[in-house]
Amino acid sequence: MTATRARVLIGSEIGHSWLVDRTIMDIAIYGRLVSNAVQNVGAIQVTDAGNVPQLAAGVRESALGADAGAALSAKLTDMVRVYAAYDGRFRGNFTAHTGTVGVEFRF
Numbered sequence: 593m594t595a596t597r598a599r600v601l602i603g604s605e606i607g608h609s610w611l612v613d614r615t616i617m618d619i620a621i622y623g624r625l626v627s628n629a630v631q632n633v634g635a636i637q638v639t640d641a642g643n644v645p646q647l648a649a650g651v652r653e654s655a656l657g658a659d660a661g662a663a664l665s666a667k668l669t670d671m672v673r674v675y676a677a678y679d680g681r682f683r684g685n686f687t688a689h690t691g692t693v694g695v696e697f698r699f
Contacts, residue, residue: 595650598630603659616667626657626683654684671698 603624610617633650640646660682665675673696681688 595633596630597628597632597653600627600629601625618665618667619663621660621662623658623660626659628653628655631655653686657681657683672696673698 601624603622605620605622607618607620609619631652633652635647635649637645638648659680661677661679663675663677665673667673675692675694675696677692679690
C-alpha cells in the first residue's frame with residue numbers, strides 16, 4: 593500500500609525564560625491549525641481465516657485539526673536539565689495525547 597499526504601500548518605509558539613536561585617527556567621506553549629490539503633490513501637489486501645482475500649480501505653485523517661503542546665524545563669546546572677512536555681493532536685476522527693518527563697545529562 594502506498595499513501596501520500598500534503599499538509600498545511602499555521603501556528604504560533606510563545607515562551608519565556610527566567611532565573612530562579614541560579615536555575616534557568618523555561619516554559620513554552622504552542623498551537624497550530626493543520627489542514628490535510630492532499631490525502632491519497634490506498635487499499636490493502638487482507639485474507640480472512642477462510643483464505644478469502646478482501647480489500648480494506650486505508651485509514652484517512654480528517655481534513656482539519658489542531659495541535660497543541662507545552663514544555664517546562666529547568667536547567668539545574670551546566671550539566672543537568674529536567675523537563676516535562678505535553679503534545680496533543682486533535683482531529684475529527686481521533687485525539688492523541690503524549691507526555692514526556694525526563695532528565696538530560698551532558699558530558
